[in-house]
Amino acid sequence: ETGVTQTPRHLVMGMTNKKSLKCEQHLGHNAMYWYKQSAKKPLELMFVYNFKEQTENNSVPSRFSPECPNSSHLFLHLHTLQPEDSALYLCASSQDEQWGGRLFFGSGTQLSVL
């Protein structure tokens, strides 16, 4: 079983849809992250949760709504997205936010907004 699991792997949605991305980590970590990866651009940090508390919202539009019910699960709720939101959304975890170490990533959800 992989350390960080993301579902679904692929998602196509219309601009008026509501969908959610799910991330689960089996590593006993306390920090979880959402990153956005667009073509030809560096990874962009979106949200950080440390011990279930949101510690970073990197100027992300409100059409993206994160939820962290416990240290093992992280959701990204999507609504009224725009075509430019099409990207690979990656979830990651680490021991805690001040890790000084490494991030463990999931395989991502490839999102297409039509």
Add this chain to the structure above:
Amino acid sequence: AQKVTQAQTEISVVEKEDVTLDCVYETRDTTYYLFWYKQPPSGELVFLIRRNSFDEQNEISGRYSWNFQKSTSSFNFTITASQVVDSAVYFCALSEAGSARQLTFGSGTQLTVLP
């Protein structure tokens, strides 16, 4: 502000060739961490190495080696005797305070190793 530049967007080599991926960084801090991650076609980024700013010793791990030079603000990555399985996007990253909130990634280098 911190910045990571990977000037090589795409590199293509033939199997068994050596290849070096360049990484140049900018930071005002004296304490920082540098990273390399590999992103294979499956999508997940895989951690390769972490270096702190006080450790300029080069590192070798199998066919991988890293050259950290503070004088030129570079942290280059060399793959010796490349293999097809090395084909991936490689990201260099910098964190000034060891916090993920301050982790800045470069734009990545797509490495293709041809058989």
